[in-house]
Amino acid sequence: MKWFRILANIALLVAVLWLPFWVTVLLVLVGLFYFRNYYEALIALLLIDLIYGVPLARWGGWPLVSFSIGIVLFIGAEILKRRLKFYERS
DSSP: OHHHHHHHHHHHHHHHHHSOHHHHHHHHHHHHHHSSSOHHHHHHHHHHHHHHOOOBGGGTTBSOHHHHHHHHHHHHHHHHHHHOSSSOOO
């Protein structure tokens, strides 16, 4: 299981650097529900914002849009995983 998480982190880094944005978001969403405490997703979204992010007017000039949405998704996924009966708690 540890090796699978390491390979998933490498795939996530490759997705951040060379694949389209939607592939990275898909990997982040899958990782959030597959792994416990998948903080690497937040790091990947922060890296996306630091490399490719621009301040958006509708966000008040805030350049870390993906990271902000990622924090909300991370918290929501953790709450949802605690409430699901079939999700393994370790």
